[in-house]
Amino acid sequence: MKGTSVSRSIRLGLLTGVLGLSLGSSPVFGQDDESENDSEMGSESDIEMASDSDEGSEGKSRRERRRERQRKALPKVGKRDESPDNKFYSAIGAGKTLPQGVMRVRLPYQNVYGKEGFDEDGNKEGLGFEVNINAMALAVEYGLTDKISLAFVAPYIISNKAALNAYDIRNNNRKFKREYGRYKDAVIAIMLDQNLCSTTAECETKVADPNYAIPVNQNVTLTTGETVLAASNEPVARQIDALLRQPITPTDGKTGLGDIQLGGLYNFYDDNSISMSVGGGLRFPTGEFSEVPAGMRATGGGVTDLGLRFNFDYRVMPWMVIALQHQFEQMIAKGTKKKNSGIYNDRTNTGDPTIAAAIAIGSNGKDNDQEFEKWGLGHDGFLRINFGFTQFAEVLAPLGAGIQYGWFEGRENRYDGDAYETNGWRYDEVTRLRTLGLTLSWDGLGMKPLLPFSLVYDYKMPLEGTFATVAPVINTFQLIGYYKF
Numbered sequence: 329m330k331g332t333s334v335s336r337s338i339r340l341g342l343l344t345g346v347l348g349l350s351l352g353s354s355p356v357f358g359q360d361d362e363s364e365n366d367s368e369m370g371s372e373s374d375i376e377m378a379s380d381s382d383e384g385s386e387g388k389s390r391r392e393r394r395r396e397r398q399r400k401a402l403p404k405v406g407k408r409d410e411s412p413d414n415k416f417y418s419a420i421g422a423g424k425t426l427p428q429g430v431m432r433v434r435l436p437y438q439n440v441y442g443k444e445g446f447d448e449d450g451n452k453e454g455l456g457f458e459v460n461i462n463a464m465a466l467a468v469e470y471g472l473t474d475k476i477s478l479a480f481v482a483p484y485i486i487s488n489k490a491a492l493n494a495y496d497i498r499n500n501n502r503k504f505k506r507e508y509g510r511y512k513d514a515v516i517a518i519m520l521d522q523n524l525c526s527t528t529a530e531c532e533t534k535v536a537d538p539n540y541a542i543p544v545n546q547n548v549t550l551t552t553g554e555t556v557l558a559a560s561n562e563p564v565a566r567q568i569d570a571l572l573r574q575p576i577t578p579t580d581g582k583t584g585l586g587d588i589q590l591g592g593l594y595n596f597y598d599d600n601s602i603s604m605s606v607g608g609g610l611r612f613p614t615g616e617f618s619e620v621p622a623g624m625r626a627t628g629g630g631v632t633d634l635g636l637r638f639n640f641d642y643r644v645m646p647w648m649v650i651a652l653q654h655q656f657e658q659m660i661a662k663g664t665k666k667k668n669s670g671i672y673n674d675r676t677n678t679g680d681p682t683i684a685a686a687i688a689i690g691s692n693g694k695d696n697d698q699e700f701e702k703w704g705l706g707h708d709g710f711l712r713i714n715f716g717f718t719q720f721a722e723v724l725a726p727l728g729a730g731i732q733y734g735w736f737e738g739r740e741n742r743y744d745g746d747a748y749e750t751n752g753w754r755y756d757e758v759t760r761l762r763t764l765g766l767t768l769s770w771d772g773l774g775m776k777p778l779l780p781f782s783l784v785y786d787y788k789m790p791l792e793g794t795f796a797t798v799a800p801v802i803n804t805f806q807l808i809g810y811y812k813f
Contacts, residue, residue, distance in 0.1 A: 417716035418728030418771045422651040423605035423639025425595040426471030429813045434467040434806055442800030446793035448757065456493050457578070459798050462486040475596070479609070481589040485627045488581030492573065511568045514689045515558065518546050535564050551691040552670035553679030577673050581625035586615040591635065600643070607637040618664045623673025630700050632661035647716040654709035665700040665743060694744050702739040704758070710734040710765070726774035730767035734788070736760070757795035763788050780810040
C-alpha cells in the first residue's frame with residue numbers, strides 16, 4: 329500500500345488524530361483520545377472563589393492575595409464530584425466540563441509502534457510495514473461557564489520512522505499481489521506485441537519462471553505516465569517485484585505540526601450519579617499532506633473535519649465510574665493530493681498520467697493534481713471503567729486506574745471521486761479496529777496539601793480489525809496542569 333494507506337491505518341494512534349476532537353476526556357492522539365483518564369475538575373458548586381476582601385488580606389500584595397484565593401479554591405476544585413461521603417476519588421467520567429474560569433493544560437507524549445496489521449478477513453499478520461512514531465501535543469482547555477468548556481489542540485510529530493519487510497509484503501499482502509498482477513499484464517502485453525510468446529497463457533508461464541528474462545531491453549509505460557526499462561539481463565518476475573516495492577519503501581516520514589483542532593463541550597445534565605454531555609469541533613488541515621510522496625507519512629489528514637461527540641458517565645459507586653463516549657467525524661471541506669510516483673519513494677509524480685499508454689494499463693486519465701476527500705462517516709469511541717483507590721486507604725486518594733474497550737471505523741480515501749490512486753492501488757477499504765486500553769494515574773488534587781497537576785499513563789493494544797495495514801500498540805504519557813483565573 330502507498331504511504332497514505334499506512335498513515336490511515338495508524339491514525340488511531342497519531343497526534344494528528346490522537347487528541348482528536350475530544351475536549352474533556354483522544355493516531356500519534358487521533359480521533360478521540362481514548363487514552364485520557366485525566367483529572368476533570370469539579371461540579372459547578374465546587375469552584376466558588378474567596379472574595380478579595382478575605383480576612384487577613386489587608387497589607388498583602390495583589391499577587392499574594394491572588395495566590396491565597398487560588399489556594400482556598402483548590403480544595404473545592406479537587407473535590408470535582410459530590411460523592412456521598414465527601415471524600416476525594418480519582419475515578420472520573422469522560423464528559424465532565426471544567427468549572428468556570430479554570431484552565432487545564434495537557435502535554436501528552438506518545439509512542440506508536442506496530443509491525444502487524446489485519447487483512448480484509450480479519451487475520452492478524454505482518455503485512456509488510458513496520459512503524460515507530462513519536463509525537464506530542466499541546467492541549468489547552470478553558471471553562472467558559474460551569475457547563476461549557478472550550479479547547480485548542482496542536483499536535484506535533486517528533487519522529488516518523490517506518491520500514492518495509494519484503495518477505496511479508498510479497499507473501500501476505502493481498503494488495504501487493506493484486507498490483508503485481510496488473511504490472512505482469514502490462515509486461516505480457518509487450519511480450520505478445522513483440523512475438524515473444526504466442527498466447528497469454530504461454531507468456532504467463534514465462535513470466536512465472538523466476539529465471540526468465542526478455543531477450544532485448546524494452547521500455548514499459550506505467551499508469552503514472554512514467555517510463556521504466558525492462559532489462560534483458562534480469563528476470564522479469566524480479567523486476568516487477570522491485571518496481572512495485574520501490575515507490576512504497578518507506579523513508580523517514582514528515583515531522584512537524586499536525587492538524588490543529590478547536591472545539592467545545594456542553595454538559596447538559598449532571599447529578600450525583602449521571603452526567604451527559606455533547607460536544608463539537610473542527611480539525612483543520614494544518615499538517616503536511618498534499619505533496620507528501622508515497623514513501624513518507626504525512627503529519628496531517630488533508631481535509632477539514634467536523635466532529636460531533638456524546639458522553640454518558642455513570643457513577644456506580646463513589647470509587648467507580650463507567651464512561652461511554654462516541655464520536656462521529658464528517659469531512660466538510662476537501663483537500664488536494666499530488667499523485668505519487670510509480671518509480672520513486674521520495675517524490676511525487678512527474679510523468680503524464682493522461683497519455684494513452686498510461687490509460688491503457690489503468691490510469692484514470694486525470695492529471696497529477698488530485699482532489700482528495702475522506703468519504704463517509706467515521707466512528708470512534710470507547711466504554712471505560714475508572715477506579716479510585718480511596719476506598720482502600722485515604723493515603724491512596726491520588727491514585728486511579730481504568731480499563732477500556734475501544735472501537736474505530738475510518739473512512740474511504742477518494743481521489744478525484746475514485747477509490748483508486750494513480751497506479752491502481754485501492755483505497756476504498758475502510759479500516760476497522762477494536763482495542764483494549766489500560767490506564768494508571770496520579771492526581772495531585774488528591775494530595776494534602778493539594779497540587780494542581782496530574783500524571784497519567786495509558787497503554788492501548790489492538791484486539792481485532794480489518795483492512796488495517798498497521799495495527800499499532802500505543803503508549804501515552806501525560807502531564808496535566810490546572811490554573812484558576
